[in-house]
Amino acid sequence: KPVIGVLALQGGVAEHLVALERSGAEARSVRRPEELAAVHGIVVPGGESTTMTRLLDTFELYEPLRERLAAGLPAYGSCAGMIMLAGEVVDEARDLPAVRPLGALDVVVRRNAFGRQVDSFETDLDFAGIPDGPVHAVFIRAPWVEKVGADVTVLATVPDDPDNTRRNDAAGRIVAVQQGPVLATAFHPELVGGDERVHRYFVQIVRAQ
Numbered sequence: 409k410p411v412i413g414v415l416a417l418q419g420g421v422a423e424h425l426v427a428l429e430r431s432g433a434e435a436r437s438v439r440r441p442e443e444l445a446a447v448h449g450i451v452v453p454g455g456e457s458t459t460m461t462r463l464l465d466t467f468e469l470y471e472p473l474r475e476r477l478a479a480g481l482p483a484y485g486s487c488a489g490m491i492m493l494a495g496e497v498v499d500e501a502r503d504l505p506a507v508r509p510l511g512a513l514d515v516v517v518r519r520n521a522f523g524r525q526v527d528s529f530e531t532d533l534d535f536a537g538i539p540d541g542p543v544h545a546v547f548i549r550a551p552w553v554e555k556v557g558a559d560v561t562v563l564a565t566v567p568d569d570p571d572n573t574r575r576n577d578a579a580g581r582i583v584a585v586q587q588g589p590v591l592a593t594a595f596h597p598e599l600v601g602g603d604e605r606v607h608r609y610f611v612q613i614v615r616a617q
């Protein structure tokens with residue numbers, strides 16, 4: 409069984425642990441450098457990327473994690489986790505404490521991109537590489553991917569909104585990407601109980617390494 413860690417400094421840790429166990433991995437919380445050293449893959453959960461940046465420093469995990477990612481550790485980030493894995497983060501609010509992303513994905517990510525009116529929305533989307541129909545996607549003050557490098561594959565975009573229930577410019581936005589063994593989604597599959605397809609997809613990536 410692959411051993412997959414969930415960065416457990418802050419945010420939605422428990423749901424990822426459950427989804428990973430259901431997907432055939434041995435899931436472990438990671439809070440210390442020794443725990444990080446023992447995993448074959450890492451999940452960076454949703455939460456708040458400014459807080460996560462600060463806690464990575466406090467727990468002396470920022471450098472060890474950045475180094476393991478640079479050495480090819482498979483990683484999956486959801487929402488704030490996607491922000492943390494990015495190469496560059498943009499944000500309209502200037503007064504917020506900085507997010508220092510880990511640079512595992514050659515993408516520019518915009519924080520809180522879907523705007524105030526639509527802090528949260530849900531939709532079904534097609535996810536390249538995931539069989540058996542669309543994936544239900546829950547977006548909570550979510551980011552989107554604004555720019556992708558040449559080695560990044562786009563796996564999902566926000567579909568059109570025939571009922572016009574959300575901000576119009578959400579349609580077409582990039583919300584799932586992969587670069588080698590690094591996967592990221594702007595949404596939270598771990599919050600959709602009983603559908604572990606995205607986690608299974610990540611466990612396959614870890615197994616393949």
Ligand code: GLN
Nearest residue numbers: 454455456457487488549
């Ligand atoms: N808005 C949060 C951030 O910028 C992310 C929200 C989430 O992870 N659900 O870090």
